Amino acid sequence: MTQTPAANNGLLNRRWFLKAGAVAAGAAVLTPAMADGPWMTYPGQSPGPYGAPSRFAALKREQITLNPLGPGDGASCSPLQSLNGIITPNSLHFERHHSGIPDIDPEHHRLTVFGQVKNPLVFSYESLLRYPQQTKTWFLECSGNSFRNTFDEAPDLTAGEVSGLFSCAEWTGVPLHYLLDEVGAHKTASWVIAEGADASGNNRSIPMSIAQHAIIALFQNGEPIRPSQGFPMRLFVPGCEGNISIKWLRSLKLSPTPAQTREETSKYTDLLADGTAQQFSLKMEVxxxxxxxxxxxxxxxxxxxxxxxxxxxxxxxxxxxxxxxxxxxxxxxxxxxxxxxxxxxxxxxxxxxxxxxxxxxxxxxxxxxxxxxxxxxxxxxxxxxxxxxxxxxxxxxxxxxxxxxxxxxx
Amino acid sequence: MRSSDTCQKNQRKTRCLLLTLLAIFLSALQSAGASAETPLGSHQIPALGVAAPANYESVVMPDGKGLPKGSGDVDSGATIYARTCASCHGSKGEKAGVPLVGGRGTLDSKNPIKTVGSYWPFATTLYDYITRAMPYGQEKSLTPNEVYAVTAYVLYLNEIIPENTTLNQENLAAVVMPNRRGFRPAKDFQPFR
Missing domain, CATH: 2.60.40.650 (Immunoglobulin-like)
Structure with a gap:
């Protein structure tokens, strides 16, 4: 078994494990038929309604930060160092809320699409479930992810505590352009102003060139999206800062200009060294x-x-x-x-x-x-x-x- | 007679064959998805949206569109502010962490302080944000008159409008913020107006 160095200080050829594995497989032997532990000697738990992880492998979100002035304003991080593959389990998806998680009854939730359109329309949750849907494996990253490493001192943190305002799920929902076609969006409507139904009424203006790739997400890793991710429906704008993927989506206004909301002026803008600020830097970096x-x-x-x-x-x-x-x-x-x-x-x-x-x-x-x-x-x-x-x-x-x-x- | 019968039969046969061919052709077209009436396998939108109210509005725009009728002055704003805002933001909007006032001239320094007065480019944003998201814990509890009044008070604290100002749906958008020209679109950004 040769260990090919791929770079200094011990980095090996990326194929090395494959070679090593092939050799080890030949050495396998059968173990005697006996109990490895008490769990082999009596029946385990019966099937149940909603599963939970092993008590030996239970994971938690980290770095749960709450604003002392109002605990609905806060964030939690995915424990990236404990996960493998690319999917974040729903219970571990990062959170960033500005005024808590609303408890929305989907029967009383409506999405209104209006503004520069031929026919302003209202959609119920039930009606959106009947639209053709698409399924996408997309990441979501908070604009402020990894901010703890922008300071001068290095805090002793886990990968999740530094960069866990990042998650990935399989999102299923209705492509936004279906609804834009149905309302008859005017050609002059180059912005979509999205608004959430939470207490903060979070709202953002999104250029149509970016919004046209969005979906109205209804499912997250196969189940209805979690309240913490916008149940009953959220806008999901792939590749962009998480704040514009408005949760608890209640209205979309089509407009020739941006609304200049608080979240796109006071916050989520990039102040440069010369004192001017960049706006609408929406796409996330490599x-x-x-x-x-x-x-x-x-x-x-x-x-x-x-x-x-x-x-x-x-x-x-x-x-x-x-x-x-x-x-x-x-x-x-x-x-x-x-x-x-x-x-x-x-x-x-x-x-x-x-x-x-x-x-x-x-x-x-x-x-x-x-x-x-x-x-x-x-x-x-x-x-x-x-x-x-x-x-x-x-x-x-x-x-x-x-x-x-x-x-x-x- | 006979020959005529045969002829008719032959004609019928031909007609029948043509119809059969046409039917096969049509069904082939249909399975290829060329028919507008295809019941299965298409991407047709069910069109289940129902008409929205004609006056529906969700946001206040920088030109003042979307502002409700109403008015409020600095004095009454001071009273409402003391009751509903001061506990978090400080009696004069000075509280660190969530400051509303100060920071002018600091944006290009090593310690930039972003407040309504130093950073916010539009006065209409203040109305839109207060009416939807404030006061924290009692969101959407203020009437339009109260929101105009609090907006006026915060702008007064920042020395943007004089003490005797009354703001309403006609004059709020005309307030020029100190950092109005401080923003530009990101480099790779196309559809900005």
Whole structure:
């Protein structure tokens, strides 16, 4: 078994595990027929109405942050370091609410589409269920994701605590353009102003060029979308900052101009160093994060570990991910474990031989439009200090000689 | 007679054959989805929307469209503000974390402070946001007159309008905010107007 180095400090050829596996398979032997534990000696639990994870593998959302002035204003992060594949289970999808999660009876919920249209129309939840639907595996990322790494000091955090304002689900719903056709949208209507039915009435103006790719999402990973994700219906605008995918969607106004709402002026704008601000920077950047090994983990011993993580871009499908174990001096191409597709993240991996020496693990994503994830310094240079939106700098995880992994700002 | 009968029979046969061919052709067309009446397998929209009220409105625009009738002055705004806003924002809108006032001249500094006075480009946004999202915990409880009044008070605190101002649906959009020219569309942005 040869271990081909792919880059410095222990990065191995990405195919190495396959070769190693083929050898090990020949050595398998049958174990004697006996109980591995008490669970093999009596019947287990009966089938039940709604499942729950194993008590040995129960996961939780992290970094639950609530505004002391009003706890409905808050956020929670997906525990990225504990998940594999690309789908986030519904109970672990990140949350960002401005005035809590409304408890909406779908029978009393309506979606009104009006403004520059031939026929302003109202749609019920029941009626939308009868429309042709599409199913998409799309990521959602909060504009402020990873903001904790824009500060000068590196907080000791997990991958989820740093970058878990990011999730991915299979979303099923009605393409927005079906409704735009039905109301007869005027050609001059170059903006859609979407509004939510929560107490904050969150509203955003979305350019038609972007909105035309949106769906009215009704299902999330197969079940009706969760109240925390907008039940009974949310707008889902793929590849864009999460705030414009309005939850609890109640109205869409077609307009020749944007509404200049609070969320697109006071917030979610990018103040530049010269004191002017950019508006409507909606598409999310090319980005990646190693989810294992990652912050607060402990490598138990020297040996081979899989380095794995997620990469995504709101601009184009991911084309490649490179990994470094020496803080960016040398790089190796990682294996893509899932098929790249528009607005879907990819799971990447590469084997790594840890020799018990300090290491800095980094990943760098490239998308099909040629966008390359920048270093932290380059990503921060773009904006005014204290601006936390759209940060996509390379994440560094520092491994010390004892095997402890820590968030690092490099 | 006989020959005529045969002839008619032959004609009928031909007609029958043509009709059969036509039927096969039509059904082939139908299964290829070419018919507008296809009941299965098409992407037809069921068109289940019902007419919306003619006066439906959801948002206040920068030109003042969408503002309801009403008015409110700085003085009455001060009273409403003290009752419903001051506990979070401070008696003069100064409270850190959620400041409404101050920060002018700081946007290009190392510590930019974004407030209504220093950052917000449109006064109409204030009305739209207060009427939908404020006061926190009693959202949508203020009447249009109260929202005009609170809007006037916050603009007065920022020294944007004088103390004797009364705001209404006609004059709010005309208020020029200090940072009106501070925004531009993102670089890769096309349909901005």
């Amino acid at each position: 980005k990646s994060v190693i989810t294992s090994p990652s912050g607060k983990m402990q490598l138990p011993a020297k040996g081979i570990y899989p380095i794995t993580g997620l990469a995504w871009s709101g601009q184009a499908p991911i084309s490649s991910v490179h990994v470094s174990a020496d803080g960016g001096k040398s790089w190796a191409a990682a294996e893509l474990q899932t098929e790249p597709s528009p607005f879907a993240p990819v799971r990447f991996r590469i084997p790594w031989q840890w020799h018990g020496q300090p290491a800095v693990l980094q990943s760098r994503a490239t998308d099909a439009a040629g966008n390359i994830q920048p270093t932290r310094a380059v990503a921060l240079r773009k904006q005014s200090p204290l601006v936390i939106y759209h940060y996509n700098g390379i994440q560094s995880w520092q491994v010390d000689a004892s095997g402890k992994v820590r968030n690092a700002l490099i």
